[in-house]
Amino acid sequence: VNDLFVISVALLSLSTMPPNADTSILRNRVTTKINAGDLVNNDAATQSSLRSLKGLTGTEVAINGVIYDIADFVHPGGEVIKFFGGNDVTIQYTMIHPHHTGKHLEKMKQVGKLVDYESEYKFDTPFEREIKSEVFKIVRRGKEFGTTGYFFRAFSYIAFFFFMQYTFATSTTFFDYNNWYQSGVFTAVVFGIAQAFIGLNVQHDANHGAASKKPWVNDLLGFGTDLIGSNKWNWMAQHWTHHAYTNHSEKDPDSFSSEPMFAFNDYPIGHPKRKWIHNFQGVYFIFMLGLYWLSTIMNPQIMDLRQRGAQYVGIQMENDFIVKRRKYAMALRAMYLFLNIYSPIANNGLSWATFGIIMLMGVSESLTLSMLFSLSHNFIDSDRDPTAEYKKTGESICWFKSQVETSSTYGGAVSGYLTGGLNFQVEHHLFPRMSSAWYPYIAPKVREICKKHGVKYAYYPYIWQNLASTFSYMHKAGTGANWELKPLSGAA
Numbered sequence: 001v002n003d004l005f006v007i008s009v010a011l012l013s014l015s016t017m018p019p020n021a022d023t024s025i026l027r028n029r030v031t032t033k034i035n036a037g038d039l040v041n042n043d044a045a046t047q048s049s050l051r052s053l054k055g056l057t058g059t060e061v062a063i064n065g066v067i068y069d070i071a072d073f074v075h076p077g078g079e080v081i082k083f084f085g086g087n088d089v090t091i092q093y094t095m096i097h098p099h100h101t102g103k104h105l106e107k108m109k110q111v112g113k114l115v116d117y118e119s120e121y122k123f124d125t126p127f128e129r130e131i132k133s134e135v136f137k138i139v140r141r142g143k144e145f146g147t148t149g150y151f152f153r154a155f156s157y158i159a160f161f162f163f164m165q166y167t168f169a170t171s172t173t174f175f176d177y178n179n180w181y182q183s184g185v186f187t188a189v190v191f192g193i194a195q196a197f198i199g200l201n202v203q204h205d206a207n208h209g210a211a212s213k214k215p216w217v218n219d220l221l222g223f224g225t226d227l228i229g230s231n232k233w234n235w236m237a238q239h240w241t242h243h244a245y246t247n248h249s250e251k252d253p254d255s256f257s258s259e260p261m262f263a264f265n266d267y268p269i270g271h272p273k274r275k276w277i278h279n280f281q282g283v284y285f286i287f288m289l290g291l292y293w294l295s296t297i298m299n300p301q302i303m304d305l306r307q308r309g310a311q312y313v314g315i316q317m318e319n320d321f322i323v324k325r326r327k328y329a330m331a332l333r334a335m336y337l338f339l340n341i342y343s344p345i346a347n348n349g350l351s352w353a354t355f356g357i358i359m360l361m362g363v364s365e366s367l368t369l370s371m372l373f374s375l376s377h378n379f380i381d382s383d384r385d386p387t388a389e390y391k392k393t394g395e396s397i398c399w400f401k402s403q404v405e406t407s408s409t410y411g412g413a414v415s416g417y418l419t420g421g422l423n424f425q426v427e428h429h430l431f432p433r434m435s436s437a438w439y440p441y442i443a444p445k446v447r448e449i450c451k452k453h454g455v456k457y458a459y460y461p462y463i464w465q466n467l468a469s470t471f472s473y474m475h476k477a478g479t480g481a482n483w484e485l486k487p488l489s490g491a492a
Contacts, residue, residue, distance in 0.1 A: 049112030053088055058319030062088040065117035068108040078215025083236065085319035088114070091244040091399065094123050096209065096433045098132055099141055120387045122396035131400065131430065131449045135442045139434060146211045150437035153417060154211070154221070157197040161227070164194040169339045174348040174357050184348070184357035192293075192364025195228040199369050201420035201436075203228075207236055210435045226332040228365065229297045229340070233325055237307035241315055243432050247377055247386055247406035253309025254377070261288055264374075266384045266477040274480070282475025289370040293362030302333045371467070376425040378477075379408050379458060379469040401455050403429040404446075408469075410460040413440040426457060 049067065056062060059071035061084055075081040084092065094100060146154070168191045174184030205211040206221035225232040238253045245251035249265045258264060259273060262281035267274050301307060305326050306317045341358060348354045386402035389395060407425040415423040421436020422428065427443055428436065450457040460466040476482050 050115050051112055052116045053114055053314075056086045056088075056316070058085040058316075058321075060111065061085060061093075062114050062117065063090050063093050063105060065090075065114045066105070066110055067112040067114065068105070069111045070108060073108050076215075077209055078219060079321065080209070080215070080219075080236075082319065082321035083233065085321060086316035087314075088117070090119060091121060092240055095243060095399070098136075098431060098433070119396055120390045121399035121402065123399055125398040125400065127398055127449070127453045127455060128400040130453070131446060134445050134449055135431065138442050138445060139438050142213070144210070144431070144434040144438060145213050146205060146435045147437040150205070150211070150435055154202050154205075157194075157201045158224075161194045161198050164191040165227075165339065167191070168361065169343040170347065171344070172347045174344070174354060184344075184354075185360065188357050188361035189364045192361045192366075193368050195365045196368035197418075198224045198228050199230075199365075200372070200418075200422060203232070203235075204420050204422070205436055207232060207239070208432050210433050223332070226329070226336065229293055229336055229362075231302055231305070231329050231333065233305050233322060233329060234299075234301055234307040237305075237310040237315060237317060241310045241313060243429060245313070246403060246429060247382065247384055249385065251313045253307070253313065254373075257309050258285075258288070262474070263477060264378050264474075266473075266482055267480075269480040269483045278478035281478035282471055285374075285474050286367070286371070289374065290363040290366045292366035292370045294359070294366075297333070297337065297362075302329050305329055372419055372422060375410075375463075375466045375470040376408060376422065377406055378473050379466060380473050380476075381456070382406055382408065382458065382473070383456075400430060401453075404450055405456045405458075408458040408460060408466055409443065410463050410466040415463065416440055423463070426459075 051067065053062065056067065059082070060067055060069055061081075062068070070081055070085065073081070097104065164187070168187055171182070171184065171187055173179075173182040174187070177183050180186055202211075202221050203224035206218045207225065209215075209218050211218050211221050222232050225235050238257075242252050242254040247255055249255055249267075255264050256273075260275050261277075262285045263273065263275075263278050265273070303326065304317075305322050307315075311317060340361070344358055345354055348357075383402065383405040386406055387397060389397050404426050407429045409424050409426045411423045416436060416439060421439045424436070424439035424443055427434075427439040427446055430446065431438075431442070434442075447457050447459065449455075460469070
């Protein structure tokens with residue numbers, strides 16, 4: 001799923017080139033000088049440890065400019081915290097801990113302070129406080145995880161997936177059309193959709209830590225990512241970075257992962273990232289989305305678990321937690337390739353026809369997933385430059401407001417049952433560690449608070465309306481129509 005990721009085979013060759021970490025965006029920010037006397041903790045050990053972001057070790061994280069050692073920290077949510085070792089996780093920490101207070105951080109060992117910390121976003125704004133206060137009246141603390149209904153749907157989708165996985169891997173009737181439901185075409189299309197349902201309804205909640213209060217349940221269900229051809233840890237690296245910096249043209253991996261084949265970012269006319277082919281992307285981008293599965297299963301990033309989009313913006317992925325999991329990631333990928341490429345060929349013969357059936361399965365999964373992902377943040381009037389005010393004035397912008405104005409919601413509860421609540425993209429980005437089962441209940445209140453605070457909330461009653469807006473946006477972003485002079489108004 002997680003997230004759009006690398007979209008086409010052409011992109012694959014670009015994504016395998018590791019960027020220079022020293023020139024990455026998050027690691028070369030404007031320096032904010034901090035004096036030793038400003039430290040929260042005035043003990044000698046802390047005062048002597050004034051470091052830059054590049055100086056963090058694999059067992060350290062930085063939050064609000066303070067460095068914490070997490071090597072021996074027992075995190076209530078499990079070992080996943082060590083996944084982020086070596087990084088500034090201010091936004092990731094804050095967005096995933098909506099009930100955060102200063103006392104939470106006191107449980108970790110403070111070992112220093114960053115001398116180059118800055119933030120484009122701010123928290124604890126009036127809008128954030130009110131929307132959290134009202135939503136938490138609906139979903140009480142500790143109750144935000146998966147409901148009975150959620151687990152019924154999740155295990156129904158899991159059962160459907162394993163049935164179709166067995167059918168696809170063992171079928172010897174790909175070219176027997178006497179019984180259409182046994183044919184390779186039918187099996188491939190249905191199995192592709194079954195995989196997409198795992199990505200939408202099972203692994204997504206789990207890898208957000210939202211399916212269950214028990215870390216092992218989230219960890220186990222999170223491997224659904226690997227069962228459908230992707231990878232749990234690469235997905236988390238890209239997707240959590242996407243959540244932190246949604247629609248940020250330089251920091252959201254989803255916003256630039258499809259370049260140069262097509263562009264989600266609406267770059268100004270003349271921008272070097274604009275290509276002549278983008279003029280036609282409103283027509284062909286959907287076909288490129290169909291290659292998502294192929295580019296994912298062939299992506300060599302499975303070998304080092306350095307998700308290139310996240311790495312480009314400065315996320316470090318060389319800590320022990322990640323290094324130790326590389327062998328498991330490769331083993332799971334080998335299993336997937338054996339079941340879904342080798343087995344069908346062994347059972348039905350090596351031919352272009354067999355290859356076509358396998359590709360049909362991949363396209364079925366790709367379009368089911370990627371079309372739903374692409375419409376979430378790419379639509380007419382979506383905020384494509386959420387930190388514009390910060391760039392102009394240096395004033396940090398409300399992170400909660402930016403999440404609403406870069407996302408859209410469509411449909412209602414039924415759409416949520418099919419898409420794992422991803423149709424409630426606004427609600428999901430505001431409360432990423434809340435189970436998708438709760439989004440239909442909080443959506444009306446979220447809209448009400450947004451209206452009160454003058455925050456733009458994009459809602460489409462039907463999915464086809466959101467899709468139409470996405471196609472229109474992709475065309476205009478490709479042609480630069482939004483930047484052309486409007487002669488009747490005189491506006492640019």
